[in-house]
Amino acid sequence: MEYTFHWRPVFRNLPDLLEAGLLTLEVAVEAMLVGIVLGLALAMIRMSGRRSISWFATSWVEIARNTPALLQLFFFGFGLGAFGIHLSPFWICLCALSFNNAGYLAENFRGGFQAVPDTQVKAARSLGMTYAQAYLRIVIPQVLRIVYHPMTNQMVWSVLMSSLGMLVGFRELTGETQFLASKTFRIFEYFLVTAVIYYVIVKFILAGSRVLSWRLFRY
Amino acid sequence: MIEVKDVHKAFGDLQVLKGVTLDVSNGEVISVIGASGSGKSTLLYCINGLEPIQSGQILVDGTDVHAKETNVNKLRTGLGMVFQQYNSFPHLTTLENVALAPRIVLKKSKDEAREIASKKLDHVGLGDKLEVYPNKLSGGQQQRLAIARALAMGPNYMLFDEVTSALDPELVGEVLDALRMLSDEGMTMILVTHEIGFARDVSDRVAYFHEGVIEEIGPPSQVILDPQSERTRKFLSAVR
Ligand SMILES: Nc1ncnc2c1ncn2[C@@H]1O[C@H](COP(=O)(O)OP(=O)(O)O)[C@@H](O)[C@H]1O
Numbered sequence: 001m002e003y004t005f006h007w008r009p010v011f012r013n014l015p016d017l018l019e020a021g022l023l024t025l026e027v028a029v030e031a032m033l034v035g036i037v038l039g040l041a042l043a044m045i046r047m048s049g050r051r052s053i054s055w056f057a058t059s060w061v062e063i064a065r066n067t068p069a070l071l072q073l074f075f076f077g078f079g080l081g082a083f084g085i086h087l088s089p090f091w092i093c094l095c096a097l098s099f100n101n102a103g104y105l106a107e108n109f110r111g112g113f114q115a116v117p118d119t120q121v122k123a124a125r126s127l128g129m130t131y132a133q134a135y136l137r138i139v140i141p142q143v144l145r146i147v148y149h150p151m152t153n154q155m156v157w158s159v160l161m162s163s164l165g166m167l168v169g170f171r172e173l174t175g176e177t178q179f180l181a182s183k184t185f186r187i188f189e190y191f192l193v194t195a196v197i198y199y200v201i202v203k204f205i206l207a208g209s210r211v212l213s214w215r216l217f218r219y
Numbered sequence: 220m221i222e223v224k225d226v227h228k229a230f231g232d233l234q235v236l237k238g239v240t241l242d243v244s245n246g247e248v249i250s251v252i253g254a255s256g257s258g259k260s261t262l263l264y265c266i267n268g269l270e271p272i273q274s275g276q277i278l279v280d281g282t283d284v285h286a287k288e289t290n291v292n293k294l295r296t297g298l299g300m301v302f303q304q305y306n307s308f309p310h311l312t313t314l315e316n317v318a319l320a321p322r323i324v325l326k327k328s329k330d331e332a333r334e335i336a337s338k339k340l341d342h343v344g345l346g347d348k349l350e351v352y353p354n355k356l357s358g359g360q361q362q363r364l365a366i367a368r369a370l371a372m373g374p375n376y377m378l379f380d381e382v383t384s385a386l387d388p389e390l391v392g393e394v395l396d397a398l399r400m401l402s403d404e405g406m407t408m409i410l411v412t413h414e415i416g417f418a419r420d421v422s423d424r425v426a427y428f429h430e431g432v433i434e435e436i437g438p439p440s441q442v443i444l445d446p447q448s449e450r451t452r453k454f455l456s457a458v459r
């Protein structure tokens with residue numbers, strides 16, 4: 001079997017690919033930010049132990065962690081579509097990724113809060129700190145360190161998972177690659193270059209995370 | 220002056236304090252001894268308002284600790300507390316551990332807070348550890364850090380809850396020395412301890428706690444050397 005590589009069409013369209021790569025990064029970062037806020041809220045709700053609302057948080061976490069991400073994406077696409085709610089492909093992807101991130105992060109945060117002994121709060125309060133000060137100055141910095149690496153992993157996962165967006169018509173990096181490849185039939189070349197772009201994005205995130213952790217955590 | 224008046228405290232159905240009455244005058248050192256589970260820690264937590272009480276009253280310089288209108292955060296700056304667990308804040312250096320509360324609670328400037336902190340740390344012999352993180356400190360050093368941290372708030376009273384019982388034996392001495400120094404300086408202290416010999420040396424009075432009440436209280440020459448209560452006598456002969 002002979003296969004001759006033709007790189008020219010790929011490189012000609014490289015700017016389009018890189019732009020789609022930025023879109024991937026954008027949706028992943030935004031889904032991460034939303035995921036952190038919602039994940040914190042879910043963790044707090046679950047820790048509050050109030051039955052009336054904690055069932056909701058528990059279901060969210062269970063579904064996010066124990067069903068395929070693709071089905072979660074389809075829910076925000078076709079599922080909501082069946083009820084007449086039509087989101088744009090970008091929003092479908094953003095909602096699904098945020099939903100998934102929040103579910104995983106909620107469990108990480110909950111574990112992080114439980115790992116900080118209650119006596120830390122007691123010690124802080126005995127110095128006259130308010131409850132809010134004790135959390136802000138003493139508890140949360142420690143939780144942040146505990147969840148830092150799981151959060152980095154989730155960020156990477158968020159980037160890779162966004163490639164599913166293609167299946168609801170979102171032209172992020174994978175979707176754009178598919179679009180261009182089908183026009184020129186240089187499928188292998190396109191996906192090879194795209195794989196490299198994903199690889200670089202992920203390595204970039206990991207390196208950035210490591211540098212930041214040196215600055216943040218000196219103990 | 221700390222006045223504890225007929226305090227009752229329960230955790231759910233478990234009655235832990237069953238009518239405790241105790242006055243601590245300024246400059247006095249009171250040691251509290253007694254079996255584990257008798258409510259000694261709970262009494263300290265109630266005194267600085269970390270635990271609510273069901274009935275009775277606790278006054279610190281006339282202020283009712285558990286009254287709704289009391290600013291308990293302000294009150295606590297006058298009541299230093301050191302716990303059995305080390306409780307250093309692991310993400311802060313030794314200096315930051317001590318300087319944080321003066322800055323955010325007492326609203327001192329950053330420089331002022333650091334100056335207070337380094338002075339207090341020097342006082343407990345940690346002057347050369349200012350930039351070190353707590354995970355590099357021994358248990359004895361961490362307890363001295365906790366003492367400095369409480370002192371930096373300028374308290375009138377210090378509450379110590381078995382501060383040496385988590386320590387390796389060879390580290391107990393350095394912490395007891397710090398306590399002795401404070402008592403020599405005239406600090407008013409309530410000291411929950413298992414170190415009977417130390418309690419005898421530094422205390423003005425010793426209280427023996429039994430199942431949520433003070434069974435016997437008096438000078439160490441009485442409570443430790445010549446206990447009047449049969450229970451006190453039994454406890455002391457068991458721990459010796
Ligand atoms: N936060 C709490 N919740 C429920 N029970 C508690 C709590 N703190 C202490 N207790 C119980 O109260 C009793 C007295 O405890 P404590 O004051 O710690 O005794 P001591 O310090 O004399 O060893 C024990 O039976 C203990 O189990």
Ligand SMILES: [Mg+2]
Binds near residue numbers: 256259260261380381
């Ligand atoms: Mg205790």
